[in-house]
Amino acid sequence: MKGLVIENKRLCFNDDLERPKPKTNEVLVKVICASVNPTDIDNVAGKYDLWLKLSGGYHKVRTGLEFSGVVVQGVGRFEEGDKVFGYVDLMKGQKTHQEYLCINPDCIALMPKNSDFEQAAALPLGSLTSLVALTEVGEVKQGTELLVNGASGGLGVYSLQLAKILGAHTAAIAGPGQESFLTGLGAKTVYNYKETKLESLSQTFDVILDLSNKRSFKEVKLILSAHGRFIPLEPNKHILSFFMNFLSSQKMKFLMVDKGNNEKLSQIAKWVEESKLKVFVDSVFSFADYEKAFLRMDEQGKRGRVVLKIAEDD
Numbered sequence: 001m002k003g004l005v006i007e008n009k010r011l012c013f014n015d016d017l018e019r020p021k022p023k024t025n026e027v028l029v030k031v032i033c034a035s036v037n038p039t040d041i042d043n044v045a046g047k048y049d050l051w052l053k054l055s056g057g058y059h060k061v062r063t064g065l066e067f068s069g070v071v072v073q074g075v076g077r078f079e080e081g082d083k084v085f086g087y088v089d090l091m092k093g094q095k096t097h098q099e100y101l102c103i104n105p106d107c108i109a110l111m112p113k114n115s116d117f118e119q120a121a122a123l124p125l126g127s128l129t130s131l132v133a134l135t136e137v138g139e140v141k142q143g144t145e146l147l148v149n150g151a152s153g154g155l156g157v158y159s160l161q162l163a164k165i166l167g168a169h170t171a172a173i174a175g176p177g178q179e180s181f182l183t184g185l186g187a188k189t190v191y192n193y194k195e196t197k198l199e200s201l202s203q204t205f206d207v208i209l210d211l212s213n214k215r216s217f218k219e220v221k222l223i224l225s226a227h228g229r230f231i232p233l234e235p236n237k238h239i240l241s242f243f244m245n246f247l248s249s250q251k252m253k254f255l256m257v258d259k260g261n262n263e264k265l266s267q268i269a270k271w272v273e274e275s276k277l278k279v280f281v282d283s284v285f286s287f288a289d290y291e292k293a294f295l296r297m298d299e300q301g302k303r304g305r306v307v308l309k310i311a312e313d314d
Helices: 038-044 049-055 117-121 124-135 156-166 179-185 217-223 234-246 263-275 287-296
Strands: 002-007 010-012 027-036 065-073 083-087 098-102 106-109 145-149 168-173 189-192 205-210 222-231 281-286 307-308
Touching: 010 287, 027 117, 027 287, 038 287, 065 098, 065 117, 065 124, 083 117, 083 124, 083 263, 106 263, 117 281, 117 307, 124 156, 124 205, 124 222, 124 263, 145 156, 156 168, 156 179, 179 189, 205 217, 217 222, 281 287, 287 307
Parallel strands: 145 168, 145 205, 168 189, 205 222, 281 307
Antiparallel strands: 002 010, 027 065, 027 098, 027 307, 065 083, 083 106
16 A cells, blocks of 8 residues: 655655554545645644644554545445545544555535535645634634735635635735635635735734644734734644633634544535635645655645545546
8 A cells, every 4th residue: 555654754656555443433445535635734844743743643644634435344335336535533543645545434524516526635724724723713703803924825715705705894814816715715804914914904803713823822912803813823822812701702713623523524515515615726746746745735825625635547
C-alpha cells in the first residue's frame, strides 16, 4: 500500500505500507482524494509528536485530515461501493495520505451527488469546523455582526457561505484581489489586510472568527461588542487569555472539532446539493507530486483547499 511517511522531519513516499484492517465498528475506505492542511505541515515538523504518542495516534502515516473515497468494507449505514467523504481525529485517528483508511462511521457521510472526489475531499473538515464555530461556539444567528479574518482560505470560504445561510452580516479580511470573490460568497464588506489594520476598524462585532490564527484576544477586544465572542482557530495558543473571561463580558471561546458528526456532514452535503454551499478546490496534485502540493500551502492567494489525488476511482 502507498502512503506518505515522515523521516527526519521530511515527508517521503512509501509504497510498502501494510493495508489497515478495520475493527468491528470501523469502515474500510479506499481513499481517492485527500486534502493538504496546515496541520499536516506542523506534523511533518514534529510539532504534535508528543501528543500523537500520548493519544495513540503516532501512526506511520501522520498527515492528511480530510478525504473522499469508496467504501470497501461497510458497517452500519454504509455499504460496499458507497461514495463517502469525511475527516479523521486530529490526534488519535489514522491519517488520510494513504491508499486505504479505517474510520469510525460517525466521521463520514455520503458524498453530495453533484460533487466529484476532488471537491468532496475539500469539503468536510473546513465546512464542519466553520459550522460548529458559527452555530455552537459563536451562536451566530439572523443579524449577528460577524468578522472573519483569513476569509479566503480553506475554512473561510465555508464560513462566509454558512454565515449567509444563518443570516449574519459579515465582514471579511483577506489578501489583495479578493474583494469580488468574497462578496460573491456573502461578505458585505471586504478589507485588504495589507491596507487596513484590524484594530483600526471603527465597527464593533458580535463575533470575530480568526482563521489566520495570528490575532490575540487583547488585539481584538477594541472591536468586539460589549458581549462579543472571539474564536481563534487554535485555542491552545491562547490558554492564558481564557483567564480574561472571568474579568470581562467579552469572551474568548474554545473551538475544537474532535468528534464524529454524521448528521452535520449530511446536512452540509444537502446544502451542496441544493447549491446553497459551493465547494472550492484551489489546486489538485497527483499523489506522486505531493511535494508540490505542500509547497502550494506556503503560497499566497489560495482559494479553498489543496487536494492530493491518491488513487483512481475504479
